[in-house]
Amino acid sequence: IAQENTYTQTQRTENQTGLTGKMNQEEQVQVLGLWGSPFSKRVEMVLQLKGIPYEYIEEDVYGNKSPMLLKYNPIHKKVPVLVHNGRSIAESLVIVEYIEDTWKTGPTILPQDPYERAMARFWAKYVDEKVMVAMGKAFWGPESEREKERKEAYEGLISLEKEIGDKRFFGGETIGIVDIAADFIGYWLGIVQEVSGVTIMTAEEFPNLKRWSEDFVGNNIIKEVLPPKQKLAALFKTPFRSAATSG
Amino acid sequence: MTEEVILLDFWASMYGMRTRIALAEKRVKYHYREEDLWNKSSLLLQMNPVHKKIPVLIHNGKPLCESLFQLEYIDETWPEENPLLPSDPYKRARAKFWADIIDKKVNVAGRRIWTTKGEEKEEASKELIEILKTLESELGDKDYFGEETFGYVDIALIGFYSWFGVYDKYGNINIESECPKLIAWAKRCLQRESVAKALPESEKITTFISERRKKLELE
Numbered sequence: 322i323a324q325e326n327t328y329t330q331t332q333r334t335e336n337q338t339g340l341t342g343k344m345n346q347e348e349q350v351q352v353l354g355l356w357g358s359p360f361s362k363r364v365e366m367v368l369q370l371k372g373i374p375y376e377y378i379e380e381d382v383y384g385n386k387s388p389m390l391l392k393y394n395p396i397h398k399k400v401p402v403l404v405h406n407g408r409s410i411a412e413s414l415v416i417v418e419y420i421e422d423t424w425k426t427g428p429t430i431l432p433q434d435p436y437e438r439a440m441a442r443f444w445a446k447y448v449d450e451k452v453m454v455a456m457g458k459a460f461w462g463p464e465s466e467r468e469k470e471r472k473e474a475y476e477g478l479i480s481l482e483k484e485i486g487d488k489r490f491f492g493g494e495t496i497g498i499v500d501i502a503a504d505f506i507g508y509w510l511g512i513v514q515e516v517s518g519v520t521i522m523t524a525e526e527f528p529n530l531k532r533w534s535e536d537f538v539g540n541n542i543i544k545e546v547l548p549p550k551q552k553l554a555a556l557f558k559t560p561f562r563s564a565a566t567s568g
Numbered sequence: 569m570t571e572e573v574i575l576l577d578f579w580a581s582m583y584g585m586r587t588r589i590a591l592a593e594k595r596v597k598y599h600y601r602e603e604d605l606w607n608k609s610s611l612l613l614q615m616n617p618v619h620k621k622i623p624v625l626i627h628n629g630k631p632l633c634e635s636l637f638q639l640e641y642i643d644e645t646w647p648e649e650n651p652l653l654p655s656d657p658y659k660r661a662r663a664k665f666w667a668d669i670i671d672k673k674v675n676v677a678g679r680r681i682w683t684t685k686g687e688e689k690e691e692a693s694k695e696l697i698e699i700l701k702t703l704e705s706e707l708g709d710k711d712y713f714g715e716e717t718f719g720y721v722d723i724a725l726i727g728f729y730s731w732f733g734v735y736d737k738y739g740n741i742n743i744e745s746e747c748p749k750l751i752a753w754a755k756r757c758l759q760r761e762s763v764a765k766a767l768p769e770s771e772k773i774t775t776f777i778s779e780r781r782k783k784l785e786l787e
Binding site: 396405408410411412415416418419422423435436438439440442443446447480 | 618627630632633634637638640641644645657658660661662664665668669702
């Protein structure tokens with residue numbers, strides 16, 4: 322990863338919806354993240370979908386973890402971390418729900434109906450615990466385990482293929498928490514498969530997911546948040562150290 | 569509208585205990601169905617085809633899996649009695665963060681204690697004590713994790729208390745001496761009827777695990 326500093330870099334990002342992004346002094350939102358991490362990007366996607374201005378701080382998680390990271394996520398010492406008016410939240414899906422609960426403007430990421438909400442949470446967790454874990458090990462885990470993990474990941478994709486069916490997004494007509502959780506599948510996976518030569522998800526076997534990934538990546542806001550393909554491909558050519566980013 | 573609530577569960581499951589407690593806190597009447605995990609019913613397989621696990625909460629025919637999501641659903645569906653989650657978004661996020669840690673760390677370490685031997689078991693014992701100490705320090709001087717009231721994080725953790733006997737025995741540890749405040753918290757929770765009714769006696773679980781270990785050829 323080309324990191325200019327071994328310490329933190331601060332980048333101010335304007336939100337993408339055309340608001341001038343001048344941060345209200347009372348609302349201070351910061352994201353401690355990692356440019357290539359799907360977990361980190363989940364948080365940025367939701368902030369940008371909702372038009373919430375924030376300050377992005379790139380963390381050198383593989384090198385020197387900043388005092389800020391250690392202060393705001395002492396237990397896991399991982400990114401992403403959201404800091405809102407000085408209070409921190411960790412775990413990307415917990416952060417996403419916090420954003421949903423706190424800012425009432427912009428599109429909703431979770432359904433209103435309690436049953437539908439519970440189902441959305443279920444599938445988001447499924448993506449994280451069944452599919453993401455297996456994919457991580459299938460591509461970067463111990464060699465002896467990779468075949469087994471590929472099968473796990475494949476099975477997970479089959480459930481997701483069924484779940485999305487004909488829907489445009491997992492969230493229905495608009496992007497929801499499950500789509501956000503599945504960001505790796507929508508974008509990173511294709512690049513990893515190309516670089517590694519290992520294919521778990523083909524367009525032929527997973528036409529629904531393929532169609533979904535195109536719509537997801539094609540979304541005006543999402544596509545601005547996603548890290549550049551070339552940069553990711555270069556990153557994946559080196560062994561991926563998953564210890565520094567959390568779910 | 570008549571509400572039909574069914575819980576597919578297993579008596580020793582610390583996850584099932586969560587849902588039992590939440591339903592009791594909300595005074596929701598439900599049918600409890602004991603599942604034989606080694607001979608799963610067709611209802612269970614139909615209602616949770618993805619994971620085939622308990623607990624499954626079936627409300628008016630619609631199934632819901634994952635105990636923590638069931639807690640939130642119960643809280644949202646029966647909001648009048650005993651709120652389980654804080655209304656403040658930040659406190660709610662903190663509660664979910666701690667419940668996530670409980671799910672990721674307590675069960676994993678605990679399970680390894682009674683299913684492994686030697687170095688792996690020792691490591692698991694150390695990890696369990698470490699996470700319990702972290703939780704104890706998060707509790708601090710509060711009566712409950714939920715601050716003034718018993719809530720989501722308390723419910724997420726309390727079921728594991730009935731398994732402490734198992735962890736002590738097979739892990740060669742003494743959780744009470746390592747984490748006395750946590751034990752005091754657990755006893756405080758047990759004074760609530762919802763908890764006392766949901767948790768089986770510790771000895772029953774220890775006996776059950778002893779039998780499981782024989783079947784797994786660990787003893």
